[in-house]
Amino acid sequence: xxxxxxxxxxxxxxxxxxxxxxxxxxxxxxxxxxxxxxxxxxxxxxxxxxxxxxxxxxxxxxxxxxxxxxxxxxxxxxxxxxxxxxxxxxxxxxxxxxxxxxxxxxxxxxxxxxxxxxxxxxxxxxxxxxxxxxxxxxxxxxxxxxxxxxxxxxxxxxxxxxxxxxxxxxxxxxxxxxxxxxxxxxxxxxxxxxxxxxxxxxxxxxxxxxxxxxxxxxxxxxxxxxxxxxxxxxxxxxxxxxxxxxxxxxxxxxxxxxxxxxxxxxxxxxxxxxxxxxxxxxxxxxxxxxxxxxxxxxxxxxxxxxxxxxxxxxxxxxxxxxxxxxxxxxxxxxxxxxxxxxxxxxxxxxxxxxxxxxxxxxxxxxxxxxxxxxxxxxxxxxxxxxxxxxxxxxxxxxxxxxxxxxxxxxxxxxxxxxxxxxxxxxxxxxxxxxxxxxxxxxxxxxxxxxxxxxxxxxxxxxxxxxxxxxxxxxxxxxxxxxxxxxxxxxxxxxxxxxxxxxxxxxxxxxxxxxxxxxxxxxxxxxxxxxxxxxxxxxxxxxxxxxxxxxxxxxxxxxxxxxxxxxxxxxxxxxxxxxxxxxxxxxxxxxxxxxxxxxxxx
Amino acid sequence: xxxxxxxxxxxxxxxxxxxxxxxxxxxxxxxxxxxxxxxxxxxxxxxxxxxxxxxxxxxxxxxxxxxxxxxxxxxxxxxxxxxxxxxxxxxxxxxxxxxxxxxxxxxxxxxxxxxxxxxxxxxxxxxxxxxxxxxxxxxxxxxxxxxxxxxxxxxxxxxxxxxxxxxxxxxxxxxxxxxxxxxxxxxxxxxxxxxxxxxxxxxxxxx
Numbered sequence: 001x002x003x004x005x006x007x008x009x010x011x012x013x014x015x016x017x018x019x020x021x022x023x024x025x026x027x028x029x030x031x032x033x034x035x036x037x038x039x040x041x042x043x044x045x046x047x048x049x050x051x052x053x054x055x056x057x058x059x060x061x062x063x064x065x066x067x068x069x070x071x072x073x074x075x076x077x078x079x080x081x082x083x084x085x086x087x088x089x090x091x092x093x094x095x096x097x098x099x100x101x102x103x104x105x106x107x108x109x110x111x112x113x114x115x116x117x118x119x120x121x122x123x124x125x126x127x128x129x130x131x132x133x134x135x136x137x138x139x140x141x142x143x144x145x146x147x148x149x150x151x152x153x154x155x156x157x158x159x160x161x162x163x164x165x166x167x168x169x170x171x172x173x174x175x176x177x178x179x180x181x182x183x184x185x186x187x188x189x190x191x192x193x194x195x196x197x198x199x200x201x202x203x204x205x206x207x208x209x210x211x212x213x214x215x216x217x218x219x220x221x222x223x224x225x226x227x228x229x230x231x232x233x234x235x236x237x238x239x240x241x242x243x244x245x246x247x248x249x250x251x252x253x254x255x256x257x258x259x260x261x262x263x264x265x266x267x268x269x270x271x272x273x274x275x276x277x278x279x280x281x282x283x284x285x286x287x288x289x290x291x292x293x294x295x296x297x298x299x300x301x302x303x304x305x306x307x308x309x310x311x312x313x314x315x316x317x318x319x320x321x322x323x324x325x326x327x328x329x330x331x332x333x334x335x336x337x338x339x340x341x342x343x344x345x346x347x348x349x350x351x352x353x354x355x356x357x358x359x360x361x362x363x364x365x366x367x368x369x370x371x372x373x374x375x376x377x378x379x380x381x382x383x384x385x386x387x388x389x390x391x392x393x394x395x396x397x398x399x400x401x402x403x404x405x406x407x408x409x410x411x412x413x414x415x416x417x418x419x420x421x422x423x424x425x426x427x428x429x430x431x432x433x434x435x436x437x438x439x440x441x442x443x444x445x446x447x448x449x450x451x452x453x454x455x456x457x458x459x460x461x462x463x464x465x466x467x468x469x470x471x472x473x474x475x476x477x478x479x480x481x482x483x484x485x486x487x488x489x490x491x492x493x494x495x496x497x498x499x500x501x502x503x504x505x506x507x508x509x510x511x512x513x514x515x516x517x518x519x520x521x522x523x524x525x526x527x528x529x530x531x532x533x534x535x536x537x538x539x540x541x542x543x544x545x546x547x548x549x550x551x552x553x554x555x556x557x558x559x560x561x562x563x564x565x566x567x568x569x570x571x572x573x574x575x576x577x578x579x580x581x582x583x584x585x586x587x588x589x590x591x592x593x594x595x596x597x598x599x600x601x
Numbered sequence: 602x603x604x605x606x607x608x609x610x611x612x613x614x615x616x617x618x619x620x621x622x623x624x625x626x627x628x629x630x631x632x633x634x635x636x637x638x639x640x641x642x643x644x645x646x647x648x649x650x651x652x653x654x655x656x657x658x659x660x661x662x663x664x665x666x667x668x669x670x671x672x673x674x675x676x677x678x679x680x681x682x683x684x685x686x687x688x689x690x691x692x693x694x695x696x697x698x699x700x701x702x703x704x705x706x707x708x709x710x711x712x713x714x715x716x717x718x719x720x721x722x723x724x725x726x727x728x729x730x731x732x733x734x735x736x737x738x739x740x741x742x743x744x745x746x747x748x749x750x751x752x753x754x755x756x757x758x759x760x761x762x763x764x765x766x767x768x769x770x771x772x773x774x775x776x777x778x779x780x781x782x783x784x785x786x787x788x789x790x791x792x793x794x795x796x797x798x799x800x801x802x803x804x805x806x807x808x
Contacts, residue, residue, distance in 0.1 A: 029663035029790065031797035053778055095776070095802050097794060100662075 006050065006099070009073060011119035019109055019116075026105045032092035037061070039090035045080035047100040054096025061089040069093070078120055081106050147225050148245055152260075153253035156181050156244065158188070161212035168211050169196055179242055179254055182215040188251060189215030190242065221246045222255070229307055231255045236272045237314055275318045281326055281380055288319050288384035295350060295551070305350065305548045306519060313347035316340075317438040319384065320357070324439035327377055336361040337437050337444035341393060345434040346501070346516045350551045354389040355381050358400035358435070360407055360444045374401060393431060407448050415455040419462050426466050429456075430505060434516050449514065456509045460597075467506035467596040470499050471589055490565045490578075496546045496585045500539060503592045507531070518543060539588060542581040549578065612738035619736045621708050628713045632659045633745060635717045635793035637785045638724045639687040641680050645726035649675035650700065651689050654785035655710055656793055658717070661801055663793045669710045670786050672697035687783045700731055708732070715743040719768055719792050722746070747771070747792055750799050758804055771795055774805045 006012050007020050015023060029052065032038055039045070041061065049056075051074050058067040058076065067088055070076050080086045081103050110117040157177060159168060161184035168180055172193060182189045191211055199205045199214040220238050222231050224247035234243050241257045274287040294315075295308060317340070324338050342356035343349050355378060361367070378396035382388060393400055402410060411432070417425040433452050437445040456462050473494040501518050508521040511528055515521055519540050526536040553565055570578065592598070613625040636655040640648040656668040672689075674697040684690055707728070718724050721744045729739040748766045755764060772779050772791060775798045780787045798805075 024665075026666045028665050029794065031661045031663070031794060031801060033661075033801045034803065053776075095798065097778070099665075 011116055014116045014119065015109065015113060019113060022105065023101065023109065026102055028100045030098050030100050032056075032096040032098065034092060034095050036096075037089060037091040039077065039086050041087065041089050042085045044083075044085050045077060045103055047102055048075065048081055048106040049077070050075045050099040050101070052097040052099060054098070055093040056096055056098075057091055057093050058088050059091070148222065148228055148231060148255065149225070150253075152228060152255070153224075153245055154179075154256065154259065156251050156253050158183050158251075159191075159211070161185075161189075161215075162210045164208045165196060165199055165205060165211055165214070166207040169200075172196075178256070180211075181244070181251065181254075182211055184212055184215075187217060188219060188244070189217040190219055190244070190254075191215040192242070219244050221251070223247070224252055227307075228255075228260060232257070232260050233310060233314060235260070236318075239276060272315065272318065275315065275322055278322055278326075281323065284319065284322055284326065285380075285384055291315055291319075292385070305544050305551065308551075309348050309350055309547070312349050313344065316344060316349055317436075320381070321439035323377065323380055323384075327373060327380070328440075332361075332365070332367055333440050335365050336440045337442055338395070338439040339435040339437050339445055341431045341435045342389075345436040346518055347436070348501075348518060348547065350547055355386045356389050356393045356431070357395050358393065358432070359395050359402075360448065361401070361403050362441075362444065363403045363405050365403070370401070371396075371398065391431075404444060404447070408451060411448065411451050411455065415452075415462065418465060419459075421465055423469060426469055429466070430469070430502060433505065433509065436516050453509060453512050453514065463506060463510050464596040464598055466509070467503065467592055468598050470502040470506060470592055471598065473498060492546050492550055492565050496582060497543070497550075499585050499589060500543050500546070503588055504539065506592070506596065535588075535591070538584045542584040545577055545581045549574065608739070609741060612741060615737040619738075620705070621736065621738075624708065624713045625741050626713055628715060628743070630714070632657050633715045633717050633796075634658070634711045634742075635663075635789045635796065636711070636721070636724060637718060637788040637792065638727065639689060639783065639785050640727060641675050641677065641683060643723070645723055645730070648723075648727050649673075649677065650703075650727060650731075651675060651679060651687065651694060652785040653703070653707060654789045655707070656786070656789050657714075658793050658796065661797055663790060663797070665790065668786070668789075669706065671703050671706060673700050673703050674698065675700075701735065704731060704735055711742060713742060715745050716740075717745040717747065717792060717796055719747045719771075719788065745796070747796060747799075750796060751775075754799050754804060775799065775802075776805075 006023075007015065012020075012023070030049075032054070051070055051072055053072055056070045056074075056076070058070070060067070077086055077088075077090065110120065154177070157171070157175060157179075158181045159171065161182050163171075163182075168191060172178070172180065178193055180191045182191050191214060195214050195216070199211075200207065203214075205214075220234055220240060221244045222234055224245050231243055231245075235241065235257050243255050244251050245253045245255055274290070275284065278284040278287055291312070295312065320338060320340065325333065328336070337360045338357060339345070339360065340357050342354070344356055359374065374395040378388065378394050388394060395401055411429070414425040414429050418429060429452060433449070435445060435449065456466065504518050504521050504525070507525055507530055508515070511525065511530060513521055513524045513528075515524060522531065522536050522540050525531045526533050531539070549565055549570070565578075609625075613622075616622050616625055634655050634657055636653070638650045638654075639652045640650055642648045650673050652670070652672050654668065654670045657664040672694050674694050679689065679691050679694075716725065725740055725742075725744055732738055732740060748771075751766070751771060752764060755762065768788075768791075769779070772795060775795050777791060777794045777798060780790050780794075
């Protein structure tokens with residue numbers, strides 16, 4: 001393999017001419033005789049290896065476990081390129097020739113070429129290494145992955161609750177800070193300049209009276225070392241301007257929205273602000289239409305799909321909530337709960353896909369205009385760019401608007417029909433099991449979800465019937481046999497996403513896990529020991545990959561439905577990943593069949 | 602070549618007048634240089650270098666990141682017979698540097714390191730002809746002939762075997778990928794890899 005030949009293959013074909021030159025200028029060839037043990041566990045890597053010829057084994061010398069083999073054109077060790085020591089040992093099983101590239105150069109290429117970096121990011125096994133790669137914030141993806149540390153924290157100044165308003169004001173002016181933390185018998189509250197103004201001017205308090213009564217005590221906190229992005233999400237979700245940062249039990253600082261905003265170059269918060277400030281439905285509509293651009297922007301900048309999904313779930317939720325507030329009479333709002341279901345409910349929405357929503361109203365609520373207002377609601381969402389649900393799971397459909405007791409009856413009947421093997425009822429249960437309250441009195445949803453869990457949890461037959469649906473669609477692995485056919489397309493939803501999502505959902509119900517997001521569910525399942533960590537991680541990676549592929553194909557203009565992947569548009573590397581992912585799906589299916597004792601599979 | 606060795610004390614004295622006196626001190630390090638030239642003909646008395654490539658070998662590593670690859674404009678046009686071999690046309694080397702400009706680069710790169718090559722005597726003879734003209738000395742570097750290394754390694758095991766020393770045969774027997782035959786750089790690297798295999802690897806099997 002000539003050095004030039006490297007660049008014919010992915011991911012190295014992503015390098016520009018200049019980067020290729022940099023790459024080949026620093027390339028050496030190393031000769032490894034048979035049985036050379038050349039990388040040791042715990043040593044820090046100096047080179048990135050590409051095999052020209054030969055066979056290398058990754059193993060653990062201490063207990064002689066074998067991990068994987070690398071042969072011609074494979075490369076390793078990606079993990080240790082990001083500063084962490086080698087996780088395993090490497091030896092040449094036969095005489096091996098490798099190109100070696102110094103780690104610094106490799107990192108330089110990653111930081112200057114986001115697409116190239118992205119390849120290693122998406123490589124299924126290497127996700128965690130990539131997370132460690134946040135060195136220097138050169139591009140946006142690294143920028144958004146910034147973690148909360150001393151460099152972006154503002155110090156927390158703690159004062160005693162007995163301090164007077166006057167002293168507190170003086171302190172703020174002297175230290176040039178906006179916010180003070182007030183301690184009252186071990187409980188912390190936040191006191192801002194605005195609070196002081198309200199106390200002094202509006203309430204007309206004496207300036208020597210204590211600050212205790214004017215601070216806000218329900219503090220939202222975030223952990224030191226968490227992503228800055230999460231701090232922003234927390235603020236956006238709670239519509240606040242500041243969060244406190246905790247390290248363990250103690251408060252170490254404050255993060256302000258204005259400060260985070262100055263760090264982020266995207267418009268996500270700007271969009272959020274527009275949603276929050278919209279006074280009319282038209283204003284809301286404009287804001288809603290900017291969302292797709294935002295997603296495209298974030299994707300092109302290499303932001304990880306999970307973050308995009310989290311952001312989109314928040315944004316979509318806020319749009320619905322705002323519309324709910326603008327459209328429904330105030331008296332109704334507090335006595336009804338708007339829930340979103342399906343992917344939206346699980347927080348896995350990357351685009352504005354179907355409206356999947358329903359309404360729970362209090363038992364004794366009189367509301368004559370109900371159907372008219374709700375039809376209007378659905379129509380407005382349609383004009384915002386949310387297509388109607390093909391299954392008609394929408395508030396405009398009276399079947400999805402019920403009082404609390406009606407819902408309870410409905411669920412009981414679904415469960416009993418499901419037990420008799422009625423697939424439709426099972427699907428309805430699956431849909432409502434993922435419900436997430438977005439507006440109104442969210443407490444109304446809780447008893448309903450508990451009812452589902454109680455009805456299915458520990459009922460093996462029921463669960464087995466429920467999980468069986470995940471096995472309905474064949475995994476489209478065989479289609480790769482004739483990849484060359486022109487209209488080769490693959491339904492990624494049926495072929496992969498649905499199986500994973502529903503399988504994970506079934507396991508979650510079985511274990512009584514009360515979270516909606518598939519990734520969060522998987523993590524819980526790993527914690528509970530239902531999935532082994534490797535399998536769980538594979539599932540998460542695969543799901544991420546599927547979402548990513550779907551998103552990418554949707555952004556590049558295509559005439560096909562969102563779930564149809566055009567195989568010919570995929571790069572060989574993506575096809576490879578897809579194949580790998582579908583294998584994970586296949587394995588998961590047999591795991592499910594075994595776990596739920598499903599026959600005839 | 603025997604004659605060159607006898608004249609070495611004179612060479613050394615003449616080299617003192619040039620910047621290359623260090624080439625005559627014995628080499629102590631563990632590097633060698635793999636070198637290959639493409640030339641206008643196969644006669645060492647008149648062949649002119651068109652391209653020259655050299656790459657350092659340090660222990661078990663071919664230091665491709667430290668390589669020398671130059672094109673040289675010959676005084677006479679390239680022989681039409683040799684163009685099909687090395688694929689370098691006259692127009693390809695237009696504007697290349699002259700041998701006088703190239704020599705200091707070459708000498709500085711190889712220094713006093715041993716020089717490895719395939720039929721290296723030819724390359725050294727051509728180079729020495731140039732250094733003789735320019736500085737009055739022949740290259741003193743210890744030559745390492747790949748064919749000899751191969752012969753030594755294989756012959757002790759198969760004493761009666763008739764050994765085919767064709768470049769391609771060597772590469773196939775040693776199971777080394779050929780990285781671009783008849784480009785100076787490709788040959789230099791392939792030779793380096795074969796050398797490493799012979800020095801550190803298993804004895805090749807002729808069967």
